[in-house]
Amino acid sequence: MNVNKNNPLTSIIILTHNGLRYTRRCINSILTHTKANYELIIVDNASTDRTVKYLQSVQNVRVIANQHNKGFSGGCNQGLRIASGEYIVLLNNDTVVTEGWLSRLIAWLESNKQIGIVGPRSNFVLPLQAIPKAPYKSMKKMHDFAAQWVKGHKNQGFSVDYLSGFCMAFRKELIQHIGGLDERFNPGYFEDTDFCLRTSIAGKKLWVANDVYIHHYGSSSFKTNRKVHGTAIAESQKKFFNKWKINNFNQIKDLVKREQPFNPERHYVPF
Numbered sequence: 001m002n003v004n005k006n007n008p009l010t011s012i013i014i015l016t017h018n019g020l021r022y023t024r025r026c027i028n029s030i031l032t033h034t035k036a037n038y039e040l041i042i043v044d045n046a047s048t049d050r051t052v053k054y055l056q057s058v059q060n061v062r063v064i065a066n067q068h069n070k071g072f073s074g075g076c077n078q079g080l081r082i083a084s085g086e087y088i089v090l091l092n093n094d095t096v097v098t099e100g101w102l103s104r105l106i107a108w109l110e111s112n113k114q115i116g117i118v119g120p121r122s123n124f125v126l127p128l129q130a131i132p133k134a135p136y137k138s139m140k141k142m143h144d145f146a147a148q149w150v151k152g153h154k155n156q157g158f159s160v161d162y163l164s165g166f167c168m169a170f171r172k173e174l175i176q177h178i179g180g181l182d183e184r185f186n187p188g189y190f191e192d193t194d195f196c197l198r199t200s201i202a203g204k205k206l207w208v209a210n211d212v213y214i215h216h217y218g219s220s221s222f223k224t225n226r227k228v229h230g231t232a233i234a235e236s237q238k239k240f241f242n243k244w245k246i247n248n249f250n251q252i253k254d255l256v257k258r259e260q261p262f263n264p265e266r267h268y269v270p271f
Helices: 020-033 051-057 071-082 101-111 139-152 172-178 191-201 220-224 226-244 249-259
Strands: 010-016 038-045 061-066 087-091 115-122 157-160 167-171 205-216
Touching: 010 020, 010 071, 010 101, 020 038, 020 051, 038 051, 038 071, 051 061, 061 071, 071 087, 071 191, 087 101, 087 172, 101 115, 101 167, 101 205, 115 191, 139 205, 167 172, 167 191, 172 191, 191 205, 191 226, 191 249
Parallel strands: 010 038, 010 087, 038 061, 115 205
Antiparallel strands: 087 167, 115 167, 157 205
16 A cells, blocks of 8 residues: 555555466556555455465455455455545556556546546557557566657547446546446456446546556456356347447447436446
């Protein structure tokens, strides 16, 4: 935990399920490159490698060690329930954060109350957040590239229809209003799109921070656990389309207009 009484607290929530080498890199990058106030909450979904033992060795980390895999949304909701921060970040364990990442994400939220969720740019992410063919071959070069990118895009950002769940920052009051992640999307995929959609229905913007860059290895947890990866995307997409009664993602803007205003009985997801 990094404590500065002059700055608001952010709860960083990370899920793990094996993939220890990624988790080490992620946590080390947070410890090295995060100056803002934060607490670190790790929810482990029944890892069978040495992940839990490693997590228990890291100082000032709150660890929830599940005996059974609760999926991405179920694990995130566990973290959300115990989060103490005014702000919350859901962060994948296969990421490497860069200098000043959290301060700039929170700065966007503080600058405009209409921004509901903010996400960074990355190498492996949805097209509108992606920087194709990011020109680096090592983590040192990645940090050099990130520094140059941030310098060249200071205070730039733009709105989108939905964000990738690999890194999402929002105020705690958002979940108090719209709820948590929908656990029907277990084991993963499209719970982030659903969360973004409900945020938009609540009248909030989804924002890409063009001045934040985070490296993402990309779906490493599912690659590490191949038995759930094969059909997870197709099944979750079908659940998403069925829930919202649409056929493709081009219908999302019209869907938001159709569903507004936010109706807690229909749109809130208990967590």
